[in-house]
Amino acid sequence: MLAEVDQDHCLIDCAGVGYVVSCGARTLQRLPAPGDEATLHVHSQWSEDAGPRLYGFLTRDERRAFTTLLAIQGVGPKAALSVLDVLPPGELASAVAREDKSAVARANGVGPKLALRIVTELKGKSLGDPSFTPTAPGVHVEVAAPPAPSLTGEAVSALLGLGVAEVNARRAVDHALIRLGEDADLSAVIRAALQELGR
Incomplete structure (x- = not known):
């Protein structure tokens, strides 16, 4: 909540x-x-x-873009968040494809040099989702909708985001699902898993 x-x-x-x-x-x-x-x-x-x-x-694409930006030298969390404030992942991909350094430099705390490095390092890079992969200007890419994530996967991801080790997260979610059943609501599964972990 x-x-x-x-x-x-x-x-x-x-x-x-x-x-x-x-x-x-x-x-x-x-x-x-x-x-x-x-x-x-x-x-x-x-x-x-x-x-x-x-x-x-709010989306996996935004989180993936954030972690990719963090891997670039000179880009800290604050700058990465600023870039995504002015350019969501799809628009960032388009800016990279056009080599539009000025669009990236609109972000707070990102100067021309860092904007150039971001555009250069993201060139040809995918964030694991084809919709992010920069394409040539004017080229339209149809992206198939990704399969719906499983309840187990979503719950484990939520626990991983809270700093729980993956092996513990999976065990706690499995126990929660045994107690609640496969039709349980995601938030109920997360709550039950946290109880399993004693949090």
Whole structure:
């Protein structure tokens, strides 16, 4: 459940545990009202000084684009979020295909040099989804709809986003599904899995 929305983050209540999730402005604007259910695709980072940090996105493509941007030298989480604020994944792919450095440089904290590096390094790179792969200008690519994710996969992904190790996440989700049945609601499965993990 979405507990509150702030300027650069939101607070998600997951089975009574609050998680602070950093988000870009576009994501925060598209969230439901506090008190409503919200599903975020979360990327987690760990650092010695700051500990765990969670970054939330409304789609898998946005999260995938974020992690790809982070792999570029000089691009930190703040800059990656800024790029995705001005250019969602599809538009970023188009800008890369056109070598449009100025479009990327519209992002806060991204100067011309970094914009050039982003365009250069993303050239020809796929984020695992064909819709992101840059194509030649004027070329239209039809992308088949991806298969619907399984309940187990979605629940495990949610737990991974909360920093749970994959083996523990899978075990907890399996136990939750045994208790609740295959027709259970995703949020109920996540709550039950968190109870299994003692969180």
